[in-house]
Amino acid sequence: MSRDFLLPDLGEGLTEAEIVAWLVAPGDTIVIDQAVVEVESAKSIVELPSPYGGVVTSLFGEPGQVIHAGQVLLTVTEAGSAGTPDDVDVPVAAATAAAPSEGSGAVLVGYGTTESTRPPRKVAAGRFGTPRAADAPALPAPTASVPVARAERPAEVAASASTEIDSSSTVDPIRRSPVVSPIVRRLARENGFDASTLAGSGREGLVVRSDVEDHIRDLSAPAAAPAQPTTTTTPGAPSVSDLSADLRIPISGLRKVVSQRLTTSRREIPEATIWLDVDATALFAARDQLLTATGERFSVTALIARFVVAGLLRYPVLNSSVDTASQEILQHGAVNLGIAAQTSRGLMVPVIHGAHTMSTRQLRDALAALVAQSPDGTFAPSALTGGTFTLNNFGSLGVDGSAAIINHPEAAILGIGRMIERPWVVDHELAVRTVVELSMVFDHRVCDGGTAAGFLTYVAGCIENPVSLLADL
Known part of the structure; x- marks a missing residue:
């Protein structure tokens, strides 16, 4: 009896994923809940466990291919089943099989633990470069596979023969x-x-x-050695040294979701931008005083995040989203602070949920946890949803300001530019101060400029005089 493992619902409205790597091959024997494939959705990279045990008959897809929820990932045949078909042109299906006697302990939605009812369809052998188990040639001996797998790297093969590694x-x-x-x-x-x-x-x-x-x-290391200028190339193929050749980069995975969200934001939100230069000298002094008093380090971004949360409690309409279906402004009770982060996977906005209930120390620790995960972008899917306001520290990229795009469906985003020493007038005299530019982008449907300006000047006042925040605590 054969069963089809379908791509499950990955949650949060995700309907597609990209195959990163297969963890099994046709002919392998697997058990229930064994990880069989690694896929990348717009939220994260996950390994999917199989809800069935048995022999892997065929794989439907190759690394880099985008698949959709409900699409067949692989076919599993019960070990010792006499009904395993030998025809490579027809994928295994179980339209009328009885209910499985064993179930998966995995909890992802849509695993398709009932039998598939899709009609059989013709699939050419080797369509995805992976032959069916019944027709796959026997694997060559390990000693013969090495030169075959690296036939295109003769310099490396020669080096490995002469160098002890x-x-x-x-x-x-x-x-x-x-x-x-x-x-x-x-x-x-x-x-x-x-x-x-x-x-x-x-x-x-x-x-x-x-x-x-x-x-x-x-x-x-061997590739660094001088190579002969003559190379074997396919006729008509562009040379490696041809820098004028065009390169097509597919918009998929995270980039596709970011593209769709930003496009929706630009299309739906009539945003307006205001900005303000702020003297942050006192903020750095307050940070040093905290270190002296508590022995703990507080980043400037964490302190500004504290001011932003306080500002949203004072101007709650900015902690909102617009329900276009009902034509209502949905003002959120909780402040879920999104932090824009540049990761190896692209721009992501992990969220600090319940930031309004946190102390400055708790907010600092939550922010530090997100920063630790930012380089690899290994955020849990739940950490990337539910944001109500976004803080973007693009100053770390070396720029002073930006008319940022609002993270739809939120109503506003605050940007922090780089903090540099500039000439500044203090008490009618010129002085050198640490100055930062704040950029505020807001949804004009939600509020007018007076509200946005009030929020921005409040946050600026806290930066210029951190003690003033005590009045609101």
Whole structure:
């Protein structure tokens, strides 16, 4: 009896995902809840466990391909089943099979643990570059697979024959070391090898990022040697040195969601931008005083986040969204502060939920936790939803200001520019002060300029005189 594993509903309205890597191959025997494929949605990279156990008959998709919820990922046949078809042109289906006797313990929605009722359809053998298990040729001996897999790297093969390299950093095609991090797996894949074929230096043989980076250095070392100018190229193909060749980059995954959200924001929201230069010298002095008094470090961004939350409590209409269906302004009771973050996956806005209930110390710790995850963009899906206002510190990118695009469906976003020393007039005299530019973009449907200006000047007043915040505590 055969069963189809369908791409489940990944939650938060996500209807598609990109296959990052297959963790199994046709002919493998798997158990219920074993991770079989790694996919990347607009929110995160996850490994999907199979709701069925048995022999993997076929895979439907290849790395880089976008699949939609409800689409078949793979077909599993019960071990020892006599009904496994041998025809490579017809994918395995179970339109009339009985209900499964075992169920998955996985909790993702839409796993399709009931039998598929889709009609059989013809699929050409090797459509996705992965032959059916019944027709797959026998794997060559490991010693024969190495030169075949690296036939396009003759310099590396020659170097490996003449140079002794530690066996812990070499690729073994039959090795299957544990790999947990999607970033580590992707880094290896982008450099032409499978991370699981390395001998990991982590606990219980876990392959960590340094193992992959060490192997990449081993691969690139021979490539650094002078190469002959003659290369074998396909007739009509552009040369590697042809820098004038166009490059098509698909808008998919996170970039696709960001594109759609920003386009919707520009199309629906009549935004207006105001900005203000602020003397932040006293803010740095207050930060140093906190360090002296408590022995704890508070970042400038964390302190400004504290002022922003206080400002939203004073001007709550900015903590809103517009319900276009009912033509109502939905003013949110909770302040869920989004923090714009530049990650390796692109622009993301993780959210500090319930920021209005936090002390300055708690807000600082929550912000630090998000910053620690920002480089890899490994945020949980729940951390990327529910924001009501966004704070964007684009000063870290080296710019003074920006007319930012509001994070739809929110009503406003506050930008922090770089903080630099500038000439500033203090008590009618010229002085050198640390100055920052604040940029405020707001939805003009929600409020008028007076409200937005009141919020901006309030936050600016807290920056210029942090003690003034005590009046609102």
